[in-house]
Amino acid sequence: MITADHVSHLAKLQNAKPLKNHQIPILFYDPSTKGNIIHTKRIQQIDILPSVLNYLNYTNPFMSFGNSYQSEDHLVINLINEKYHCIVDDYYFVFDGHAIIELYDLNKDQDLRQNLVSLEINTLHMLTNKIKAYLQSFHTYFNQHSTP
Numbered sequence: 001m002i003t004a005d006h007v008s009h010l011a012k013l014q015n016a017k018p019l020k021n022h023q024i025p026i027l028f029y030d031p032s033t034k035g036n037i038i039h040t041k042r043i044q045q046i047d048i049l050p051s052v053l054n055y056l057n058y059t060n061p062f063m064s065f066g067n068s069y070q071s072e073d074h075l076v077i078n079l080i081n082e083k084y085h086c087i088v089d090d091y092y093f094v095f096d097g098h099a100i101i102e103l104y105d106l107n108k109d110q111d112l113r114q115n116l117v118s119l120e121i122n123t124l125h126m127l128t129n130k131i132k133a134y135l136q137s138f139h140t141y142f143n144q145h146s147t148p
Contacts (some may be wrong), residue, residue, distance in 0.1 A: 003024060041074065047069060048066070075131075084096075091104065091105060093127055095131045
């Protein structure tokens with residue numbers, strides 16, 4: 001597996017698309033596979049461990065807040081300026097800790113120009129529940145396992 005640990009300073013140029021500011025490549029190398037397999041699913045560094053364990057057919061329990069790149073259920077999340085920037089399926093959204101304040105359809109609007117918060121009520125409700133559940137699980141786990 002080969003990946004970067006941070007984005008290039010070139011990705012932060014003014015004319016870069018907003019999502020490009022956080023993209024890094026990741027390569028899983030398998031010498032037993034012939035040819036190339038390209039997955040375009042968005043994953044994050046927290047997904048590396050579950051992806052490698054999935055590839056190795058590891059079946060014992062383990063703890064991770066990431067998901068294998070082969071998983072159907074997926075959430076990409078970054079905390080930037082005290083707001084959660086997330087991608088679920090084809091939606092990019094910004095959650096302020098209480099509500100989703102920005103929502104974009106990545107298939108139709110990669111430049112993030114049309115905020116759909118007031119238009120996509122059902123999607124907004126589903127994504128709000130998903131991010132709240134994730135954050136509750138995350139905080140509960142770390143509160144229970146942190147040392148005083």
